[in-house]
Amino acid sequence: MAYVEARDLGVQYPVLTSSARSLKNTILSRTTGGRIAGNKAHFIQIRALDHLNFRFHPGDRVALIGHNGSGKSTLLRVLAGIYHPTAGTIQVSGRVAALFDSAFGMDIDATGYENIILRAKYLGIPRSEINRQIEEIADFTDLGEFLQMPIRTYSAGMTARLAFAISTSVNADILLIDEGVGAGDAAFMAKANKRLQELIDRSPIVVFASHDQKTVRDFCTRGLVLQSGNLIYDGPVEEAYAQYDTIVGAALR
Amino acid sequence: MIKSSFLDSLEGLKRADLWLFLGWHDVKQRYRRSTLGPLWITLATLLFVGAMTLVYSALFRQDIRSFLPLAACGIVVWTFIAGCISEGCNLFITASTTIKQVPAPLTVHAFRLIWTQLIYFLHNLIVVFIALGATGIFFSLETLLFFPAIALLTLNLAWMALFLGVMSARFRDMPLIVQSLITGLFMATPVLWQISYLPPERQWIAYLNPFTYLVEIVRLPLIGIAPSFNIWAVVLAMAAIGWALALLTYGRARTRLAYWV
Numbered sequence: 001m002a003y004v005e006a007r008d009l010g011v012q013y014p015v016l017t018s019s020a021r022s023l024k025n026t027i028l029s030r031t032t033g034g035r036i037a038g039n040k041a042h043f044i045q046i047r048a049l050d051h052l053n054f055r056f057h058p059g060d061r062v063a064l065i066g067h068n069g070s071g072k073s074t075l076l077r078v079l080a081g082i083y084h085p086t087a088g089t090i091q092v093s094g095r096v097a098a099l100f101d102s103a104f105g106m107d108i109d110a111t112g113y114e115n116i117i118l119r120a121k122y123l124g125i126p127r128s129e130i131n132r133q134i135e136e137i138a139d140f141t142d143l144g145e146f147l148q149m150p151i152r153t154y155s156a157g158m159t160a161r162l163a164f165a166i167s168t169s170v171n172a173d174i175l176l177i178d179e180g181v182g183a184g185d186a187a188f189m190a191k192a193n194k195r196l197q198e199l200i201d202r203s204p205i206v207v208f209a210s211h212d213q214k215t216v217r218d219f220c221t222r223g224l225v226l227q228s229g230n231l232i233y234d235g236p237v238e239e240a241y242a243q244y245d246t247i248v249g250a251a252l253r
Numbered sequence: 254m255i256k257s258s259f260l261d262s263l264e265g266l267k268r269a270d271l272w273l274f275l276g277w278h279d280v281k282q283r284y285r286r287s288t289l290g291p292l293w294i295t296l297a298t299l300l301f302v303g304a305m306t307l308v309y310s311a312l313f314r315q316d317i318r319s320f321l322p323l324a325a326c327g328i329v330v331w332t333f334i335a336g337c338i339s340e341g342c343n344l345f346i347t348a349s350t351t352i353k354q355v356p357a358p359l360t361v362h363a364f365r366l367i368w369t370q371l372i373y374f375l376h377n378l379i380v381v382f383i384a385l386g387a388t389g390i391f392f393s394l395e396t397l398l399f400f401p402a403i404a405l406l407t408l409n410l411a412w413m414a415l416f417l418g419v420m421s422a423r424f425r426d427m428p429l430i431v432q433s434l435i436t437g438l439f440m441a442t443p444v445l446w447q448i449s450y451l452p453p454e455r456q457w458i459a460y461l462n463p464f465t466y467l468v469e470i471v472r473l474p475l476i477g478i479a480p481s482f483n484i485w486a487v488v489l490a491m492a493a494i495g496w497a498l499a500l501l502t503y504g505r506a507r508t509r510l511a512y513w514v
Contacts, residue, residue, distance in 0.1 A: 013512040016423075023424035077511070081356040084508035096356065104354045107278070109285050118278065121271045122355050 002094030002173035002204045004056040004079060010087030011049040011074055011229075048074040050229040051088070056174075058204035063216045063237055065244050066226035072209040075226070076100070076176050079207060094173030094205070097123070101178070104167075112147035112154075112162055119166045137165045140195065157188070164192055168199050175203035179210040213241065255497065258504030265360030272361050276368035294376045302328050302380055309445050318388045325384030326472040327444035333374040334410060334467060335435055340366055341414030342421040342428035349514035359510055360503070363415045367407060381475060390477055398474035405485075406471050408492045412499035419499075419506045422513045442468055463491055 019025050049071050056062060064072040077083040078090055080098040105122055106115055116137055120130045138147055141161050143154075151159055200206050200219055210216050216223075216237065223240025225233035225247075233243040265272075284290045302325045310320035341363075345352065348362045385391070421427040442464040448456055459465045466487040473480045506513075 013509075016513070018425075021423070021425040023420070023426050023430065026424065077353065082353060082511050084511070098354070098356065100354050101350075104350065107282060109282055110278075114278075118274075121274045122351070122357070124268065124271065124357070127270075 002058055003091075004054075004093075004174060004205065004207075005091045006052050006054050006088065007090075008088030009049060009052040009078065009085050009090050010047070011071075011078060011083060012045050012047050012086045013083075015044045015046055017044070048229050049078070049085075052231045054224065054231065054234055056205050056207070058173075060205050060222055061200065061220040062205075062207045063220035063223045063240065064207065064209040064226060065216070065223050065240055069228075070226040071229040072226060073100075073178055074229075076178055076207065076209055079174070079176055092174065095171075096174045096176065097170040097172030097203075098176045099167050099170075099178065100176075106151065106159070106163060108152040109150050111150055112143060115151060115162065116147075116166055123170060125170075133169050137162075137169055140191075141165045161188055161192075165195075168195050170199070172203055174205045175199065175207070177206070177208045177210075179212070217241075254504035255500045258500045258507055261358050261503075261507060262360045262500070265358035265364055268357060268361050269364075271357070272365040272368055275365045276372060279365070279369045280372050291372075291376050294373050295379045298329060298332065298377045298380045299383070302384065305445060313446065313450060322381075322384050322388050322390055322476050323447065323472070324445055325381050326475045327468060329374070329377040329381050330406075330468050330471045331439060331442070331444045332377060333370055333406075334464065335439070336370045336373060337367060337410040337414050338417065339428075339432060339435060340370065341410075341417040342431050344414055344418030345422040345510055345514050346425075346428075352511055352514055359507065360415065363411060363418060366414055367411050370410075371407065385475070393477045395474055395477050395479045398479055399471065402470045402474055402480065405488050405492060406467055409467060409488065409495060412492070412495040416495070416499040416502055419502050419510065422510055423506065438462075438464060444468060463487070466491070 014020075052075070064075060066072050074083060076098070078085060079092060080096055080100075081092065082098075105119055107118060110118065113134060116134050117130060120133060125133070138144070141147075141158075143158060143162060146154065146158065151162065154162070197219070206219070208216060208220055220237045223233070223235065223237040223244075224231060225240050225244050227247060232247070233240050280291055284293060287293060289296065302321075305328065306317065306321045306324045309315075309324065310317045313320070344362050344366055345359065351357075351362070352359065417427065417431060421431075441458060441462055443450075443459055448459045448465070451459060466484050470480050470484050470488050473484075
């Protein structure tokens with residue numbers, strides 16, 4: 001059964017200045033044996049997540065709520081297995097799909113079909129499933145003959161539609177969505193939202209980070225409020241927003 | 254640590270359908286809008302080999318018919334080596350968006366690069382066949398040694414790419430350092446010459462240079478000579494020590510690479 005469990009999860013990463021990024025400088029500073037004072041100052045550590053404890057169960061629709069830089073995206077990347085925790089543990093059981101940047105990995109010189117295959121390969125989808133997906137995506141995007149053309153001939157809206165259709169064709173136990181997974185013109189939006197809803201409905205666990213309160217309230221039941229890497233509230237989404245608003249309010253006053 | 258990074262490399266190898274596909278995609282994409290396609294690689298190498306043969310056979314006062322196969326094989330093998338090394342530095346840096354978007358074993362990117370370069374190498378092999386055909390060197394039993402030799406060379410280049418990729422992701426002046434060394438290395442390695450061209454008291458340069466063995470192990474079978482036992486031993490030892498070093502480095506950096514790129 002799918003679950004996610006974090007215990008004292010922490011992420012701290014260095015922001016490497018250009019000096020710390022230089023092999024020459026690193027070796028020189030070693031040989032000069034600490035004569036260069038304040039060398040450590042070039043090595044800034046950012047505490048992106050600090051002692052997080054939570055457990056997600058099947059049926060959880062979790063919203064990550066917080067300011068820019070509060071740690072939402074970092075947490076999503078940890079859940080996806082891209083960032084490794086530097087403290088504590090994270091246990092993720094189940095197949096994870098990450099929808100971070102829907103336009104990711106699109107090659108403008110390749111055809112629509114090739115792009116579908118390209119993305120599917122990245123996600124590790126087996127060949128038989130790819131063929132089924134191609135038909136389904138072609139059907140959904142209404143791009144028809146255009147799928148045989150390089151996507152540099154597409155309009156921005158068409159590209160967005162294709163990207164959206166490809167990234168939402170996944171099947172996973174744990175679905176991670178970062179904001180920016182949107183699609184095309186208004187007419188397409190209704191269709192896109194329906195598809196997103198279907199995707200969410202068939203995924204046991206969904207973790208969603210967005211600033212769009214309406215979307216979040218529509219899709220999510222549980223809210224985690226993050227502030228500078230700390231988990232300050234975990235509970236029903238409405239109360240999470242109430243908590244968040246008091247913080248924002250406090251900051252404004 | 255070596256064990257966990259070894260397991261990670263195996264995971265990467267298992268995603269063969271991904272990196273084989275991406276490697277082909279890289280080659281196709283580079284030449285998509287040209288008529289000759291990837292044969293441009295072959296043509297460029299052919300011109301380079303032609304010019305080098307004309308000039309250097311005269312400079313070294315060598316018979317052009319014995320020099321041509323030597324230079325052709327040397328340059329084609331060197332292009333493969335240099336490609337893996339210089340591109341290897343940018344391995345994780347260029348893949349930074351992918352690394353931050355898709356969870357996948359990071360060694361996938363190393364295998365993708367080696368595979369791309371191997372495809373280029375296979376294209377360049379046409380030049381070798383032309384040179385061998387033109388000078389009347391044909392298939393012999395020794396030629397079969399080409400296959401284990403190219404496998405060993407690739408194995409060595411894979412650890413170099415992985416090692417340099419990790420180091421360059423952390424230290425951004427690494428690609429520049431490597432780039433400036435590689436031309437000198439080309440001159441100091443028997444690519445356009447053979448060890449026998451050097452006077453005995455200078456031959457140590459070639460013997461000390463590990464790349465001598467990497468070039469010769471592939472070049473000799475192509476021109477119909479079996480590489481000596483020493484060459485095989487050195488190349489095997491390099492693969493073993495090199496992989497240990499690369500896995501150790503990769504193991505230390507694996508969990509932090511996503512933060513660096």
